[in-house]
Amino acid sequence: MEMGAGLVKTMSLAAGRLGVGLLDLAYPPTCLACGAPTARHAALCAQCFVAQRPITRPFCPRLGLPFERDPGPGAMSTAAMVEPPPFRSARAALVYNDMARKVVARMKYGDHPELARYCARLMHAAGAEFWADAPVLVPVPMHRARLWRRHFNQALEIARELSRITGCPVETGLVRRDRPTRAQVGLSGRGRRRNLQGAFVADKAVSQRLGGRPVLLIDDVVTTGATARAVTLALNRVGLHNIDVLSFARVVVGAETPI
Numbered sequence: 001m002e003m004g005a006g007l008v009k010t011m012s013l014a015a016g017r018l019g020v021g022l023l024d025l026a027y028p029p030t031c032l033a034c035g036a037p038t039a040r041h042a043a044l045c046a047q048c049f050v051a052q053r054p055i056t057r058p059f060c061p062r063l064g065l066p067f068e069r070d071p072g073p074g075a076m077s078t079a080a081m082v083e084p085p086p087f088r089s090a091r092a093a094l095v096y097n098d099m100a101r102k103v104v105a106r107m108k109y110g111d112h113p114e115l116a117r118y119c120a121r122l123m124h125a126a127g128a129e130f131w132a133d134a135p136v137l138v139p140v141p142m143h144r145a146r147l148w149r150r151h152f153n154q155a156l157e158i159a160r161e162l163s164r165i166t167g168c169p170v171e172t173g174l175v176r177r178d179r180p181t182r183a184q185v186g187l188s189g190r191g192r193r194r195n196l197q198g199a200f201v202a203d204k205a206v207s208q209r210l211g212g213r214p215v216l217l218i219d220d221v222v223t224t225g226a227t228a229r230a231v232t233l234a235l236n237r238v239g240l241h242n243i244d245v246l247s248f249a250r251v252v253v254g255a256e257t258p259i
């Protein structure tokens with residue numbers, strides 16, 4: 001049944017009195033993470049809101065992994081000491097749990113710019129210490145084959161939103177994924193590193209243009225950190241050494257990690 005213009009107008013007036021726009025009638029607002037109905041657009045439902053697990057201090061200054069108890073100033077995580085990362089530091093907004101997984105899944109397979117905006121807002125706060133250095137934002141690249149299937153790189157979408165907030169430029173020509181890698185799911189840390197060896201190539205000319213400006217790698221989820229390490233090593237090879245990592249979510253061993 002088609003709605004007549006008169007009916008639309010009546011609905012619009014009624015909606016206006018209720019404080020909702022006609023847009024809300026055509027596209028009812030839904031939760032960013034689970035798709036349940038919400039009162040406002042681009043918001044989370046109450047359940048998903050409380051399910052967010054922000055990573056707050058105390059955390060490891062190198063890897064950004066949260067500590068259960070405060071080990072005192074400067075104390076590093078065992079992971080950072082056993083295998084010091086090639087990047088300076090990594091930060092993430094949320095612990096990767098079921099709620100964060102839903103956000104990332106929706107972002108991967110649908111065109112939802114409001115999701116990238118939500119991720120960027122949280123990451124802007126989580127990466128507060130980076131902005132004073134005005135870093136270049138480099139989204140972790142996806143291989144063309146995968147890009148084709150998924151239509152877009154969510155790390156790039158997030159980087160663009162972060163650029164809007166911070167004014168830091170996005171640089172997509174600096175590093176590319178040279179060969180498709182096996183899906184990382186199910187691989188151990190060592191397996192992931194082997195899988196990624198030589199997967200990333202950095203561009204010397206772009207690196208020279210940046211002239212040693214700090215680089216902030218942007219990704220949606222950091223799992224073991226193997227990807228961030230591989231990209232950093234590729235950047236090191238073209239003379240870039242001030243690299244940090246900022247992600248929306250981070251897998252924390254011992255936390256709820258549904259993969």
Ligand SMILES: [Zn+2]
Nearest residue numbers: 031034045048
């Ligand atoms: Zn929800």
